Amino acid sequence: MNIPAIQSALEALVIPATQRTLGSEKAVQNISQNSDGLHIDLQFGFPVAHIGSDIANLVQEAVFAQIGETDIHLSIHTDIATHKVQPGIQTIKGVKNIIAVASGKGGVGKSTTTANLATAMAKMGARVGVLDADLYGPSQPTMLGVAERKPDQKSQKLIPVTADNGIQVMSIGFLVDTDQAVVWRGPMLSQALQQLLFQSEWDDLDYLFIDLPPGTGDIQLTLSQKIPVTGSVVVTTPQDIALIDARKAIDMFHKVNIPIFGVLENMSVHICSNCGHSEAIFGSDGGKNLAAKLNVPLLGQLPLSLPVREAMDNGTATALFEQQPQIEAVYTQAAFQLALAVSDKGKDFSSRFPKIVVE
Incomplete structure (x- = not known):
C-alpha cells in the first residue's frame, strides 16, 4: 500500500466551509495499515464537530480513489492551543483563549x-x-x-x-x-x-x-x-x-x-x-x-x-x-x-x- 500517496491525497483535501486544506493545517497526524483496515488520525486546532461527517466523507472518497474500497478507521480530534495575548500579561489557569x-x-x-x-x-x-x-x-x-x-x-x-x-x-x-x-x-x-x-x-x-x-x-x-x-x-x-x-x-x-x-x-x-x-x-x-x-x-x-x-x-x-x-x-x-x-x-x-x- 502506498501510504505517501494516500497522505498526499488527504493533504490536498479542502476543509468544508473554508479555503484551507488538511495539509495547510497539518491535520494528518498518522496513517497506518493494520489487519482490520486503514487507520487515519486527523487533528485540528479548532473545533470541527459540525463538519465531522463531511470530513469523513471526503477522506473516504480520497482513499477509495487511491486504493479502492477498504475498511477505514478515522479518528478526528482537536487540540486547541493557548494563543498570544497582550505583552506582559499572564494567561489564566483553566482558560486557553x-x-x-x-x-x-x-x-x-x-x-x-x-x-x-x-x-x-x-x-x-x-x-x-x-x-x-x-x-x-x-x-x-x-x-x-x-x-x-x-x-x-x-x-x-x-x-x-x-x-x-x-x-x-x-x-x-x-x-x-x-x-x-x-x-x-x-x-x-x-x-x-x-x-x-x-x-x-x-x-x-x-x-x-x-x-x-x-x-x-x-x-x-x-x-x-x-x-x-x-x-x-x-x-x-x-x-x-x-x-x-x-x-x-x-x-x-x-x-x-x-x-x-x-x-x-x-x-x-x-x-x-x-x-x-x-x-x-x-x-x-x-x-x-x-x-x-x-x-x-x-x-x-x-x-x-x-x-x-x-x-x-x-x-x-x-x-x-x-x-x-x-x-x-x-x-x-x-x-x-x-x-x-x-x-x-x-x-x-x-x-x-x-x-x-x-x-
Whole structure:
C-alpha cells in the first residue's frame, strides 16, 4: 500500500466551509495499515464537530480513489492551543483563549450574540465559558437558562455555573439581587470584573467569551491592562448611528493592542414569521462596509428574528438551534470563522518557562 500517496491525497483535501486544506493545517497526524483496515488520525486546532461527517466523507472518497474500497478507521480530534495575548500579561489557569465581545453602543444585540456564539462553539465540540462583564445589566444567566442557579464555592474560589449545554457561566447576576441596581463607581466595577474572572475556577476552557458593557470606559480599560485577551469581536447593526459607535470600539481595541477578529452585523434583516418577507429595517450592509473599510473580517450577518428573542428570554438557546436550522447555520458559520481566526494567532509558550524573580 502506498501510504505517501494516500497522505498526499488527504493533504490536498479542502476543509468544508473554508479555503484551507488538511495539509495547510497539518491535520494528518498518522496513517497506518493494520489487519482490520486503514487507520487515519486527523487533528485540528479548532473545533470541527459540525463538519465531522463531511470530513469523513471526503477522506473516504480520497482513499477509495487511491486504493479502492477498504475498511477505514478515522479518528478526528482537536487540540486547541493557548494563543498570544497582550505583552506582559499572564494567561489564566483553566482558560486557553479569551474573546471579548464589544459594541460601542447599547441595544445592538451584543449579549444575544455572545450567548449564541458560545452555544454554537459548544455544539462544534469546544469547551466554552461565558463571563458576563456587563455589571450594570447582567443578562447572560437568563439567556443561558441558569438564572435560578448559584455558583458553588471551593477553596475560596467560585465554581462557575454549568448550563445544560455544558457552557460554564459566571456573572454578577448570580451574586446580587436581580431587582437591585448596581450603583458602583469605576474602580469597584474594575475590581468586580477581576474577581469574577480570576477568582473563578474555570474548568479547562478552550474559549471564554467576555460579554462587555457598551462603551469604552473603565471595564474596557481594565480588560486591556489586566486581563489576557486573545482578541475581540465588535457587534453592530447596519444602522448609521450604531456604526459610529462601533468605530469607536474598534479604535479602542487598536489603541490598547488587542486584535480584532472581525465585525458581526446583527439585525441585518428581518424575516416575517408569517409570510417570509425579508426587510432590511436598519439599513443594508453597514457592518459589511465597516469591516471592509477597517480591513477586518466580516464574521457574519445575523438576522433580526422573533425566535431568537424568545429563546433569549426563555434561556433556550440550544432548543433554538434545534428548531431553527437556518439560524443555527448563521451562528455556527460565524463561530467557525472566529475559531479559525483564533487558530491563526501565534501560540503562547510562556507557561513552559519558569518565572524569573529578581531579588
